[in-house]
Amino acid sequence: MDQRLADHLRYLAPTSPEPLGLEIVDAEGCYLWDRQGKRYLDLVAGLAVNNVGHRHPHVVKAIKEQCERFLHVIPYGEFVQEPQVGYAKALCDRLPNGLDRVYFVNSGTEAIEAALKLAKRVTGRTRLIAFQQSYHGSTHGSLSITGNENKKYRSRPLLPDVELLPFNDLNELERIDGNAACVVIEPIQGDAGVRVPDPGFLKALRARCSDTGTLLVFDEVQTGFGRTGSLFAFEHFGAIPDILVLGKALGGGLPMGAFIASFDHMEMLAHDPVLGHITTFGGHPLPCVSGRAALEILLKEDLVGQAQRMGRSFVEELKAPGIMEVRGMGLMLAVELGDTRKVRRVVHRLLDQGILGYWFLSCPTAFRIAPPLTISNEQVLEACARIRQAVQTTA
Numbered sequence: 001m002d003q004r005l006a007d008h009l010r011y012l013a014p015t016s017p018e019p020l021g022l023e024i025v026d027a028e029g030c031y032l033w034d035r036q037g038k039r040y041l042d043l044v045a046g047l048a049v050n051n052v053g054h055r056h057p058h059v060v061k062a063i064k065e066q067c068e069r070f071l072h073v074i075p076y077g078e079f080v081q082e083p084q085v086g087y088a089k090a091l092c093d094r095l096p097n098g099l100d101r102v103y104f105v106n107s108g109t110e111a112i113e114a115a116l117k118l119a120k121r122v123t124g125r126t127r128l129i130a131f132q133q134s135y136h137g138s139t140h141g142s143l144s145i146t147g148n149e150n151k152k153y154r155s156r157p158l159l160p161d162v163e164l165l166p167f168n169d170l171n172e173l174e175r176i177d178g179n180a181a182c183v184v185i186e187p188i189q190g191d192a193g194v195r196v197p198d199p200g201f202l203k204a205l206r207a208r209c210s211d212t213g214t215l216l217v218f219d220e221v222q223t224g225f226g227r228t229g230s231l232f233a234f235e236h237f238g239a240i241p242d243i244l245v246l247g248k249a250l251g252g253g254l255p256m257g258a259f260i261a262s263f264d265h266m267e268m269l270a271h272d273p274v275l276g277h278i279t280t281f282g283g284h285p286l287p288c289v290s291g292r293a294a295l296e297i298l299l300k301e302d303l304v305g306q307a308q309r310m311g312r313s314f315v316e317e318l319k320a321p322g323i324m325e326v327r328g329m330g331l332m333l334a335v336e337l338g339d340t341r342k343v344r345r346v347v348h349r350l351l352d353q354g355i356l357g358y359w360f361l362s363c364p365t366a367f368r369i370a371p372p373l374t375i376s377n378e379q380v381l382e383a384c385a386r387i388r389q390a391v392q393t394t395a
Contacts, residue, residue, distance in 0.1 A: 109137025
């Protein structure tokens, strides 16, 4: 065994019994390189993080310039820091009324935790509603509303007063009543294997929440920043949340999360008691400038449109024997094979051929396609040719 891999297994706490074990030493655009110089076409993008590709020059320049000015200076909220203010304004300028105040945190799961707290504060209620097969993070609150028991059973007891509804079932929305603080939903379920709701479901959910005074929380940690072919996934469905949760691509490749709500709702975090949510490193200047630079590139280079076009190309090119379905929107796709063991073998065979794919933890019969939105049609055609070959030659 290579010594660096041995040290990885020895000194880093594991997340799975069999990590892929690639040692990446360089990355640029849609490619990764390992220590032996082998190149991999990246169809994972750090799990929907590197939406503008690896080491985009505009992002790198923003990080370098900020490093020459200052890094951490004070816990969140006490100093006026232009990187925070500028990025928050850039986000709010592109969101509808009612989503006009940002709280930056460190990750998507922290943003979910804070959104739950805010919903309880605003409504004075405690009941939390989410959906079966959902994934919202691994801390206690976010795990409590995650709809996968295999992730939860070793961590119980979790939060009480949580109910999980079937996803995409209009008839079950009647279970949302005046006792619920919030409903948390991924507009498109990610770890469940990219499940897109039927037209009208999110509108009906929005209407039910409005009728009962329940806050609607959209978890767009994975779906945000052009991934689905719109800047934010809720734009596809004509439903606006009360709280929008962001992460992953938000930081332009650096760790960051955020929750966004109305001015008045966010104001409640400042009093009774003060520090309704507090974070030392949330809104760190480096991910703020990195994320803002990535947003500028996303818009300037029309990567939202690119996601639509390249997503359609993947779907068309993967109509092939052995592939049961390609589902999703934009460049948030799942390739369904219907066989857990085959998915594992196909992913490893693709690695041998220089294509990086990855499976879903909650949908092991499929693997994901979520490359940088900068991927070209030539790269899509190359990837699809190798995927088709791997599927058709793997028992």
